[in-house]
Amino acid sequence: MRSSNSIFPVINNAFYYFLLACLIIFAGTRQQFVGTDTEAYYRIFELIANDGSWFSVHRYEPLYVFINALVAKIGLTAKELILLTAIATLLPISTFFRKASPNFLLSLVLYMSIFGYLMLFNVVRQSIAIAFFVWFVYFYFHKRYIFSILFGFISVFFHYTALIAIFSFVLFTIFSPFFIIILYLLSLPFILSQIFSQLFFTAFFSVFLPFIPEKYSSYVLGIGHFPATGLKEIFGQVIFAFSFYFYFFNNNVKIQPFKFVFLCSMLSIVLLNFFYYVKYFDRLSLYFYIFNAISIPLFILGIKGIYMRFAVSGVITLFALLLLSRSLINGSNGITPYASWLF
Numbered sequence: 001m002r003s004s005n006s007i008f009p010v011i012n013n014a015f016y017y018f019l020l021a022c023l024i025i026f027a028g029t030r031q032q033f034v035g036t037d038t039e040a041y042y043r044i045f046e047l048i049a050n051d052g053s054w055f056s057v058h059r060y061e062p063l064y065v066f067i068n069a070l071v072a073k074i075g076l077t078a079k080e081l082i083l084l085t086a087i088a089t090l091l092p093i094s095t096f097f098r099k100a101s102p103n104f105l106l107s108l109v110l111y112m113s114i115f116g117y118l119m120l121f122n123v124v125r126q127s128i129a130i131a132f133f134v135w136f137v138y139f140y141f142h143k144r145y146i147f148s149i150l151f152g153f154i155s156v157f158f159h160y161t162a163l164i165a166i167f168s169f170v171l172f173t174i175f176s177p178f179f180i181i182i183l184y185l186l187s188l189p190f191i192l193s194q195i196f197s198q199l200f201f202t203a204f205f206s207v208f209l210p211f212i213p214e215k216y217s218s219y220v221l222g223i224g225h226f227p228a229t230g231l232k233e234i235f236g237q238v239i240f241a242f243s244f245y246f247y248f249f250n251n252n253v254k255i256q257p258f259k260f261v262f263l264c265s266m267l268s269i270v271l272l273n274f275f276y277y278v279k280y281f282d283r284l285s286l287y288f289y290i291f292n293a294i295s296i297p298l299f300i301l302g303i304k305g306i307y308m309r310f311a312v313s314g315v316i317t318l319f320a321l322l323l324l325s326r327s328l329i330n331g332s333n334g335i336t337p338y339a340s341w342l343f
């Protein structure tokens with residue numbers, strides 16, 4: 001007869017795969033009108049399918065064009081393409097959680113609730129790019145540079161903004177603790193004051209706008225994007241503080257192999273603070289925001305006592321589900337009203 005200690009991992013794994021399957025089906029089988037940009041992706045599919053060229057990249061990234069053309073070539077439709085994009089996003093991410101997180105089920109719940117899943121209903125190309133970007137970071141820190149470069153290229157060719165994320169990440173790795181703290185403190189006025197952020201970036205972009213190609217000019221004209229700050233943003237500042245401590249000062253041997261996660265968490269909050277009120281640029285932080293889904297279980301791992309760790313995990317799970325409920329009620333990313341072509 002199995003002990004409870006041997007049964008628990010089986011239940012944990014079973015629930016993990018059940019939840020992953022639900023997330024794939026929920027995002028992948030959504031109807032055309034569900035999601036902010038889903039209809040646009042249907043139109044892109046038709047455009048690429050009718051174009052006849054597998055590598056027509058004058059408007060969209062080459063790997064995204066390729067999978068659209070491939071789906072069209074084998075006789076499938078935009079419905080199957082959306083399902084494929086959900087799988088191409090969630091499988092690499094879920095595998096990464098199992099590799100890097102001490103509690104991969106909690107990481108999946110946090111990703112679902114706060115750190116990126118809802119993007120699948122809006123910015124599909126960037127969501128796929130993020131799924132491969134996390135592996136670029138993983139292999140970079142483990143000095144397996146061939147794999148790191150490979151996944152970096154895949155990420156960039158699904159969404160060109162990944163190139164900026166890669167550059168930002170590599171630059172951030174050489175910063176000292178003092179410089180990171182200074183950068184963080186400089187970022188605070190940008191999230192604390194809408195007016196300050198608007199005045200700064202309006203002046204900044206006015207200088208560089210003449211040198212930006214017309215195709216990308218809309219990306220620097222999003223000043224005045226004013227979402228309300230709230231629990232998630234306050235939570236982010238707490239994450240920065242813990243990440244800073246665990247990366248530079250905590251020597252727990254169980255955490256050492258995954259310290260790179262804390263660096264990415266710090267960068268995610270710094271970028272979020274700087275660009276919170278700048279539409280499109282705020283998406284740059286999303287490449288790193290997903291790492292918070294692993295940082296938090298690593299924080300919990302540093303707590304003494306299994307029952308205390310269990311209690312903290314439960315509280316954080318409830319908090320995450322509360323934020324998810326609020327997002328769904330508010331219709332975040334156009335998810336509601338929801339309908340699926342599968343059921």
